[in-house]
Amino acid sequence: MRVYNTLGKRKEEFSPQTPGRVGIYACGVTVYDDCHIGHARSAVVFDVIVRYLRYRGLQVTWVRNFTDVDDKIINRARQENTTCQAIAEKYINAFQTDMAALGVARADIEPRATEHIKEIIDLIAALEAKGFAYQRGGDVYFPVARFPGYGKLSGRSLEDMQAGARVEVDVQKDNPLDFVLWKASKPGEPVWDSPWGPGRPGWHIECSAMCMRYLGTTIDIHGGGQDLIFPHHENEIAQSEAATGQPFVRYWLHNGLVTINQEKMSKSLGNFFTVREVLARFHPEVVRFFLIHSHYRSPLDFSDAALAEAETALLRLYTPLARIKELSGNPELAPAAAPDSACSALSVEEQERLLSLPARFEAAMDDDFNTAQALGHLFEAARLLNRVLEHSPTDSAILDLVRRLGEIMITLGHPLNLLQAEPSEMVRHLRQKTEDLKISPEEIDRLIEARRQARHQKDWARADAIRSQLTESGILLEDTPQGTVWRVKSS
Numbered sequence: 001m002r003v004y005n006t007l008g009k010r011k012e013e014f015s016p017q018t019p020g021r022v023g024i025y026a027c028g029v030t031v032y033d034d035c036h037i038g039h040a041r042s043a044v045v046f047d048v049i050v051r052y053l054r055y056r057g058l059q060v061t062w063v064r065n066f067t068d069v070d071d072k073i074i075n076r077a078r079q080e081n082t083t084c085q086a087i088a089e090k091y092i093n094a095f096q097t098d099m100a101a102l103g104v105a106r107a108d109i110e111p112r113a114t115e116h117i118k119e120i121i122d123l124i125a126a127l128e129a130k131g132f133a134y135q136r137g138g139d140v141y142f143p144v145a146r147f148p149g150y151g152k153l154s155g156r157s158l159e160d161m162q163a164g165a166r167v168e169v170d171v172q173k174d175n176p177l178d179f180v181l182w183k184a185s186k187p188g189e190p191v192w193d194s195p196w197g198p199g200r201p202g203w204h205i206e207c208s209a210m211c212m213r214y215l216g217t218t219i220d221i222h223g224g225g226q227d228l229i230f231p232h233h234e235n236e237i238a239q240s241e242a243a244t245g246q247p248f249v250r251y252w253l254h255n256g257l258v259t260i261n262q263e264k265m266s267k268s269l270g271n272f273f274t275v276r277e278v279l280a281r282f283h284p285e286v287v288r289f290f291l292i293h294s295h296y297r298s299p300l301d302f303s304d305a306a307l308a309e310a311e312t313a314l315l316r317l318y319t320p321l322a323r324i325k326e327l328s329g330n331p332e333l334a335p336a337a338a339p340d341s342a343c344s345a346l347s348v349e350e351q352e353r354l355l356s357l358p359a360r361f362e363a364a365m366d367d368d369f370n371t372a373q374a375l376g377h378l379f380e381a382a383r384l385l386n387r388v389l390e391h392s393p394t395d396s397a398i399l400d401l402v403r404r405l406g407e408i409m410i411t412l413g414h415p416l417n418l419l420q421a422e423p424s425e426m427v428r429h430l431r432q433k434t435e436d437l438k439i440s441p442e443e444i445d446r447l448i449e450a451r452r453q454a455r456h457q458k459d460w461a462r463a464d465a466i467r468s469q470l471t472e473s474g475i476l477l478e479d480t481p482q483g484t485v486w487r488v489k490s491s
Contacts, residue, residue: 001056001366003221004297006229006252007153011368016220017250021059023215024050027207027224027232028110030067031091032076035098036272037287037302038258038265042225044288045255045296047104049221052365052415063214064107065207066092068114069190069200084190088112098275101284102291103417109214113206117192120201120209123243124181124194132242136172138184138197144177147238153252154230179235181205204235208248211236217246223253226297227264256299265302273302283429286310289418292371314418315430315441317378317409320385322423324406327389327399345387354405357381361412371416378409378419380483386445439473448477448484 001014016022026046029039043064050062067073068088077084096106113120124140127133132147133140144150150158161177180202185191191198211219224233233252240248258265265272278287281304290310294300346354353360357377364373385405393399413419447466454462467477475486 002368003251003253004368006254007249009155012251014251016058017218020057021061022053022221023061023063023219024053024221024223025063025065025207025211025215025219026107026222027228028065028067029091029095030070030072031088031095032070032072033091034094034274034276036265036274037278037291038225038272040098040102040104040275040287041258041291041300042255043099043104044102044291046223048292048296048371048416049223049253049369050105051417052369055415056362056366061109061215062107063109063111063211065210066095066110066112067203067206068092068112070203074189078188085114088114098279101279102275102288103284103420111210111214113201113210114190116206116210116213117201119213120205121182121192121194123205123209123212123239124196126243127181127239130242132239133181134174135196138182138199139172139180140182140196141173141178142181142235142239142242143174144179144238145175147242149241150238151234153234153237156230156234179204179231181239204232205239207232208236208240208243212240212244217244217248219249221251221253222249223255226254226257229254255296259299259301260303278307282307282311283426285418285421285426286314286430289314292416293375295368295370295372297368311430312441313379315427316445317382317419318421318423318426318430319441320382320389320402321406321409321419322427323389324385324402325423327393328403345391346384350384354381354384357405357408358412365415374412374416376485378412379485381405381409383445383448383483386442387449390446439470439475444470444473444475444486448486451477452484 002011003014004010005012024046026042029035035043046062046064050060053060066088069084073084073087077087080087092112099106124133127142128140133142135141145158151161158177162175182194182196182205183199183202184196185198185200190200192200211222222233222236229252237248260271263271275287282290286307287310290307291300293310293313360377361374364370364377367373385402388398388402393402410419447470451463451466454460454466470477470486478485
């Protein structure tokens, strides 16, 4: 298994520090509002990573935190005339509801910053004892210039960062880049006692404290969205390694951001859609499919058209599963007296590719959790299965083969948490949602197969005519090494 390590800017062989066991920390949300679809992508990505590591037989301890004390939470509490604790509790519950709907499992440990004030204070004290913290008034800061490796995760040099830094209003800092470890209390804010006076923790220190509390000084995997690389994760490295003298994280994994018209989705920009809003219009499995249908490190542009394409794509995977279940549940089927024509629909090479599906799926996922390629293999299997099922096979050997392959597809769907619904019900639902297509998914697959045969026979005119016919129906084709895939043309 190889993963792309942001720290080294390259793929590296994944080797846990304790054989067979993996510790993974994924940064969670600041709980002051409902989650948007950008938060959902990070949650789903790391859910898939954890599921796949377990699928491969590793024992995983997954920690995902909640930031439950923050300026945004304090401001929301004031707006609603309530307490920070009440706001945090409200939106933690909302997060759990949204994630459950998307099929995201709860992490093994879900710590909250306010429950780990002792660990945070102990970590700051360790930094102070080693000369990596200084106090100004009631605030405590980390001096980035004293940590020689600062910038190694983001690839920024301290000189470039200092040259580009704006002069800040906070004149207490020795350096504009220094970040706060402990904030002095202000009227009306949550407050805890500390050696530096009453106050509350800074944002970055909480993750280091909780991460090391549950996973140790050096952990296997730490991750989150690419927007956390700097300054959050850069600061985590600095404060953690300055305190312990040990490497903090062995593999840094970061997911690409969800965009709208190529611009990052965020609450500050006001261009976001909450998970709840999206789920009101699209089935949760469709949304999950959309979030993982491209590689996790790639940006993902959100639109209703993209989710509509996800609906038709998911329908293509569920259709053969529903047909297999229908055949399996028919007690009147008996072995055919003559050789079944279904098997002749596939070449020997295609039959071998079907049987090698698990190995190819795992090879894709072992290559930095490449869900796009893994799904491509599932689509190829669905296409080949549809070709067999078109002949309504009755031969018991062929029926056993398609049943086994259907079971394989469902098993391979487990680490993605896709294809786990009742197939016929999902097909009915998705067909209702895609009924505005000018052509049925089954007819699309039939025409793609006819085009494949035409190209094999070098009948280019026929192949081009089929492509044109599909284009007029709003369907675009793309020829890939795994076969031809189709998508709905955006309006």
